Structure formats: structure tokens, C-alpha cells
Amino acid sequence: MNRQIARLGIGLLACYVALFAMLNWVQVLQADEYAEHPLNTARIRKEFNRPRGSILSADGAVLATSTDNPDPNSEFERIRIYPEGELFGQVTGYFSFWYGASGVEQAYAAQLSGQTVEQQLRGLGDLFVQRENVGNVVVSVRKDLQQTARDALGEREGSVVAIDVKTGELLAFWSYPSFDPSSLAGLDHGNVEQAWKLLNAAPGQPLRAHQYQDRYFPGSTFKVVTAGVGVQSGTVTPEEPVYPVERSWTPPQTQVPIFNFGGSACGGSLFQVMEISCNTAFARMGTETIGPDEMVRGTATWGFNDAPPIDLPGPARSVFPTNFTRDLPKLAQSSIGQNDVQATPLQMALVAAAVANGGRMMRPHVMTEVRDADQQVVSRFTPSTWKQPLTPEHAAIIRDAMIGVVRSGTASALAIPGYEVGGKTGTAQLGTEPPRSHTWIIGFGGPPGDPQVAVAVVVLNQPGASEFTGGRVAAPIARAVLQQALALKAGG
């Protein structure tokens, strides 16, 4: 029987050699393919179960943090919670097992989970200390300002952006409708899936951060850009040209005239046409004074046709058309913010901020610091210039023009006692009957001679279409936020 036993041994050995070969096939040769397989959720599970730091507002509120999962049967150890709910939904974004991440959760994923090279190197020093190597991200948005923006806008679709003109830090960053990220961060697949479907089907698309991911017709607020391009190109000065007082102006190549609001007649030099937001004058300025090539080149220096380098995912590009050579009527329309001109609320806030900041448009950002688990600062954002559309001298001209609009023009509702405030209203007609419009205001304010904070407000789809609509609807919101932001600057 021993011979059979020896053969049995060889047979079994062969079986195990086959197992060993199969094991090598699975674990070595096929390993990468399996790791990359779309059905393989191992990586996202690993990412999802990693400790994750908190997101804090500039005034110390906890916006996102992780707590222990009370369910011992769950495969996940932690739950992500968002104590401020929808107030910061579009800043923090969500962190969802099934739907990925958005907002700060996406942009600073590596920092939050301690995965940056810098944090890893620091972590090496903690080899023998039991400490979670996570980062806490502090954002520039303040809870009190955000709350003011939310209260002022109420349940009207729209956005409120307030920005520090010198650093580019976003101080308020609100849009309605918003969403509560907790509803997507849960660990129950059914609940999260249902919340996701509801949010995607909801009117107003709450999951989109309208402040910087959606663009609208900017209407007359765009006249600031037209004026800026004119002044910077040297074709427009406070004195020259003086535009004729007229009810309408018909651009070349067309029979369709451009009217002023309410059929009124207006004209004059830069400051005058700015105060009353004279359509005919600005249409002429873009078409006759500046010309198509310079308008296209000049608007680009203000950041149009270029996505702002904000540290949040998916910023929308603002658009200024570039195909005017044979279409001067289109240029005329575009010069007053109609036709195909589209801008995000963030972009228009940046326009106001650049005017206020001596012509330098700072890179917009929300992260101010990343701190480690012991609240030591790991990295800090350094402000930098994104665009410089104006020289300081030219910026001063536009600034004075905008201050004039508040002092004696359409944006008088923006005035704040004790501060020097400039602004520009806008009403983008939607061509509906009865007339409805997106109403805008952009502006800046600060102690005299020292503008500090810029704002942009858009309230969508409001009844009416007069040039004063923007002043009536959007200005009080901008004023409330601007006033509080300036008070905080003065206090701090």
C-alpha cells in the first residue's frame, strides 16, 4: 500500500501547487485589475472609514465633524454630521458613501483625512503617540454673516456673496435653495438614496452651489465692466466722451433700437450715465468708443471666459461673447449686460472687489487655515492676485463712479451711514409677460478712502422690470450683509 500512499502524496501535492498558482494569479497578477474594478468599493470604503477632521467657520462654529457610529453592527465606525445643516450646505458640501463629496469636503479631502504629504511627514513624528492624523479646515465664511444673508434673502431663489476685497476671502456665501448635507452623509442606503433623489428633483436645484456654479444675465451691473474696460483702454475718461441725451439708439447693422428704461431720455459723461444706468450711452460706449476687439480683450482681464480659481469644486466660467466682428448689435446688447453675457454671482462680487481694491482682483477662496488634531496650524492660505483689470488710478475713477451711484443714483438703498459705499444695480429682463427679471446689486463699502468688503446679490425671477427693481429688491439684502461685515471688520 505504501506505493499508493506515496502517489497519493504526490497527487495532493499537485493539488496544493495548483492552489498556490491560483493564489498568485489572484493576489499578484490580477491584483491591479481587481483593485481598479468598478464594482470594487474597497478603496472608497477605506477612504470613508478613515478618521476625518472638522470644518469650522471663521467665527468658530463647527460646520462638519465626525462622531462615533452608535450602531455597533455597522461596518462604518463614524458618521459625518453637519450641525449647521443647510446654512453651510453649499460651503461644506456633502461627504457621502454612495454619492462622493462636494464643496470643502471634496476640495480639502486630503487635508481633512490627513493625507497630504506635509501631514504625512508630520505624522512620522507621531509614530509612538496614539493620535489621529487628521486636518481641521477653517473656512473664511462667518456663521453670523451667513445667517444674516439667509434671513435677508428669505425664501427667494438667489445668491449672496460677500468678499474681503484685500484677501479674496469669502465672508458670506449663501444661496437659496440650499440643502442639509447630513441627509446625504447617513449610512442607511435607502434613506440616502431617497434624499438624493428628492434633492435632484427639487425645484431650484438645491445641490448646486448657485453662488459660483450657476450663471445669470448680469444686466446693468455689467456696465461697471464696460466702463472699466473703457477707462483702462484710455478711450473713456470722466469727461470724455459725452454721450447724447436720447430715448433710444439704433446700433449699426440693424433696425432694432436699444431703449432706456421706461422710455426715458438720458446721456452725458461717465459719472452721469453710470448714476442713472443709461442704456443708450453704454451701448454706444461698447460699440463705438471701445470697439469689439478691445471689449473682448478687456472683459477677459476681468475674468470673463475663465473659471475663477476658487478652492471649491466646479466653478462656472462667466461668459462674454467673442464673435462680434460682423454683429455690432450683439456687442451693443452685450455692453449693457444683455444678450449672451452671463455671470456668476461670485464673478460679479469679484468685479466690485477689484474696483474697491485698486484694480487688483484677488483670488477668491474659502479656506483660511488647516490645523492638525492639536489645533496647530499646518498650512495657511496666502492671498494672491488673480487678475488686474485696472491700474490704481483707473480703479479710483470707477470707484468714484460707483460711489456716485449710491449717493445720487439707482443704488441709493445701499447707503450705510458712516461708511463710503459704492454700488451698481442691475435688472436682467427675462422677456416674460407680465415682466419678470433677475434683480442684481453689486457694491463695496468701508471707511472713507478704504473699501474693505464687496458684495454681490442676485434675486431670481422677481416681478417687474424697471431699472429700480434691483435697487428695491436686492439692495436691502446687500446692505444688511455689508453693514454687518463692516461692523465686524471695525470691531475685530
Add this chain to the structure above:
Amino acid sequence: MLLAVVATAGAYVLASLGTTAEIPVNLGPFLVFVLGLFLVAHIAVRRYAPEADPVLLPIAALLNGIGYVVIAGLDAGGKESFAAAQATWTAIGVVAFCTALLVVPRIRDLQRYRYTFLLTGLVLLILPFVPGLGSERFGARIWVSLGPINFQPGEVTKLVLALFFAGYLVDKRELLRSSPRRLGPVRVPEPKYLGPVLLAWGVSLMVMISQKDLGTSLLFFALFIVMLWVATERPSWLIIGALLFLAGAWFSFTRFGHVQDRIDIWLDPWQDPDGTGYQIIQAAFAMAAGGLAGTGLGLGGAVRIPLAESDFIFASIGEQLGLFGGTLVLVAFLMVIGSGLRIAVRTDQPFEKLLAVGLTTLIGVQAFIIIGGVTRLLPLTGITLPFVSYGGSSLVANYMLIALLLRISDESNRRPRKPEVVASAGAL
């Protein structure tokens, strides 16, 4: 022997350090408890079977230990607590091990009870069908529930069947070898001598098929053919076995939906990755994630594999300990096979020889079937990985199996040695 035990203990300490440092589970006391059990088993061997093979018990303990640590790690990932139950079952296994060494001082005494074993085996097989006792789980009716205790009788059946086969075949060996009849080119023994064996095999197979326990059916079939072949020294049995296997496989493939499902999943698990193919695909992902060195003990995500702690524990090992860990387990089973067959070769008593072959085949083939299933070398058939998987019946039965092997080894080593060359020459 002492060295092997020290090495085992060392592996435990390392494993416990690695585990407790990473997962907040109260593993320490359990490990001390489990280690103590192995010490008890070791002392029992030294005392009651001092001449026995020194490799088997430490290897069994090592496999048991790896399984235990991985199970504890899976516990920490959530779900129920299996580790405490596994520790308890290890204790019962060690008690069974010591008892087997005590109550069986001489293996050849067992030969007399071969028909008792046959009867026991058949009764155990039918138990899951007894209303009130049997219960179906995971699609297989192989469980017996007695109050809080759930038992798989199949695990014990394999022991008593090996005992019966060994006893009966040794008894009728010469008659079976004579093979006066011819069936074509193949010489076939007298049916009447083959009767009881065929009966045992046929009944067990039928019962098993009706219980949908494919792994155990395959194991019993392999046991039957291998023992018949070794006993009769006729290679024709391997051919007949292969033909019978093909016929049986074809029959069950065409008749039983669950067999077709298994084959379909084996050939292409991707056609239903969230359903029938889920388990095998997740196992592949887990093992691939383990790579060469593994993700570390307790750090795998293998909890998402259904039955990660029992049938699929090899995938968990592959994930947490990588190719190295998986290879270690393969080598451990090869060493068990090597020791078992060496014991079989060394003893000059036919019954003991055949029994040792049967027992070794059981462990070797069982591990091969399930590891092959998990790695998709073979179609998946649910069965435990001896000593490693979570499960009481399996642990107890396999510890008794090792005890019998050690007893055989002890006896043959204590007998005055005949010159081995002559013995083998005689057998040749």
C-alpha cells in the same frame, strides 16, 4: 516539539500584538485562554502518546490560532462576536482531543466496531432530516439544533465513515483484490464484497445531495475512492472513480438547479455581481487587496464577504496576511498531509495504515476543496477549512481526527521497529 510549541506561541504573541495595537478588542485574555488550551493538549500528548509525531499538533494549533485571530479581527469590524464562541469551541475541541487519546489506547480495537461506525454514520447523516432537530441554513440542510447548540453531523460522519471504510476494507482486502470478474478491460471485484461499501457511499451521497451539501459529498466520494484504491492497490479504482464522478456530476448538473448555479458562478461570476456572484467576487477583491503582504491583521474589509469567518475565511486570510499568509496556510496543510502520510507509511498494521490514509485524505482534500472554491480554482462548494474556519463541529471533529493520527503514530513508533526497507519491499 518544544521548539514548535514555542514558535506557535511566538506567532500568537505577535498576532495578538498586531491585533490589539490596531483594534480595540479584548483579545488578550482570550489569547491567553487559547494558548493555555494548546498547552493542555501538548501535555496530553506528552503524557498519553509520548512517541507520537511532533509536528501535527503544533500545526493544527497554528492553523487554529490564525483562524482565531482573523475571526477576532472580523468581529472588530462589526457584526456578531464569533471569537468568544470560537475560543469555547477550541476548548471543547481540546477536550475531545484529550478524550480521544485517553479512550483509544489501541487503534486496532476500533476495527471491531466498524459496523457500529457505519450505523452511527448513517444515523448522523439522517439526523438533519428529523423534524424538530434538523434545520436548514445557507441553503443546506446539514444542521442539527439541540436547544442552543447547533451541530453539523457531517463533520463527525466523515470520521466514523473513515473508520468504517478502513475496518471493512482491511477485512475484505484480499477478496476485493482478487477481482475475478471482468467488465471489459477492467477487473471488478465480487459485488457482494463491495456491497456494504457501496451502500455506505451511495446512501451518504444521496443523503448529502438531498441536503444540498456538495462539498461534503465530494469529500466523502474522494475518501471512498482513495481508500479503495490504496487498500486494493488497483489503479482501476481511480478510473472507475473518475467515471463515477463524471456520471454523478453530470446527473446532478442536469437535475439540480443549485449545482448548475455553482457551475455558472464558477465559470462567470460577473454575470450577476450583486447576486449569485457577489460572494466570490468580493472574495477575489479582498484577496487582491491583500497583495503580497496583506493589509495587516484585523485591518481587512473582508466583513463584507458573506460567511467571511467560516467558509470564506481563506479570503479573509488572503486579505489580511496577503500571499505570504495564504501560502503559509497551504504549507501548513501540506505539512499535515506529509505527517499523516508518513504515519501511514511507517505503521505496519494494515488497518492503521489505511485509517491514517483516510484521515489524512479527509483533511487534505477538505482544505483543497474549500480553498479551491474560494480562489475559483474549483466550483465553490460550501465546507469548512479545517481548524481555521469558525465552527464547533468542524473543530471538534478535526481535533479528534488529529488525536487518532497521533495515536497511530505513537503506537507504531513504540513498536520494535522492523527494518523499514524490508517492509516496503514486501509491500512492493
